[in-house]
Amino acid sequence: MDLRTDYFRAADEAAVHQVMKLGTRPPAESFESVQARGIDPTVVLPHLVAALRGGESPVKDGPDRSVWPTGLQPWHPEAPSTAVDLDDPWMTGPWVVELSDETRDALAGIERRRLPQLTTQWGRTDEVKNVERIELMRLIHQLGVLARRAQKDGQHLYCALTG
Numbered sequence: 001m002d003l004r005t006d007y008f009r010a011a012d013e014a015a016v017h018q019v020m021k022l023g024t025r026p027p028a029e030s031f032e033s034v035q036a037r038g039i040d041p042t043v044v045l046p047h048l049v050a051a052l053r054g055g056e057s058p059v060k061d062g063p064d065r066s067v068w069p070t071g072l073q074p075w076h077p078e079a080p081s082t083a084v085d086l087d088d089p090w091m092t093g094p095w096v097v098e099l100s101d102e103t104r105d106a107l108a109g110i111e112r113r114r115l116p117q118l119t120t121q122w123g124r125t126d127e128v129k130n131v132e133r134i135e136l137m138r139l140i141h142q143l144g145v146l147a148r149r150a151q152k153d154g155q156h157l158y159c160a161l162t163g
Contacts, residue, residue: 005040006160007099007143008033009150013067016096016158020068027096027160032149034142041097041159044127048140051121052106067158068096094162101156108151110144 006028010016019030028035039045110118119137123129128136150157 002163003038003040004160004162005036005038006033006162007036007039007041007146008158008160009146009153009155010158011153011155013098016067020094020096026094026162027158031158032146034139034146036139036143038127039139040161041099044125045099045103045159047125047127048118048122048143049103049106051118052109065098066095067098068094094160096158096160099157099159104147104150104157107143107147107157110140110147112141115140 006026008027008031010027010031015031016027019025019027027033115137118140119133122140123131123133123136131139147157149155
């Protein structure tokens with residue numbers, strides 16, 4: 001599945017829930033956001049965070065928790081043992097996850113002078129090696145700006161994933 005991934009900043013989970021419950025606009029249109037098609041927060045983004053921290057292997061900061069949909073996930077051990085409903089929002093999306101504040105703070109530390117180095121390091125990751133270098137550099141810069149603004153305003157970073 002080719003996921004659309006939009007990173008955005010919001011005050012808190014309640015603000016995200018309010019937008020998602022309305023369902024009239026995606027969070028990327030309701031909050032300041034960065035489109036990052038295919039840059040998922042669990043597998044791909046940790047490679048950038050590892051590069052920021054000077055490490056070679058990705059750090060498992062990934063999304064700490066799901067914010068949307070709400071309710072019990074069908075695969076949760078306490079979920080009723082019935083056939084999985086393929087129309088369940090957990091199966092169809094959209095999904096929103098909150099990134100850890102450690103990830104936000106690492107991204108907020110991106111400096112312009114490090115963009116070429118970070119682009120080279122992250123560009124070696126299998127999932128982004130086919131992305132043009134200039135696009136990757138632009139994305140790193142945009143994620144850094146978004147994270148700095150979130151950090152400055154005491155907000156959190158989220159990622160909306162849609163199919």
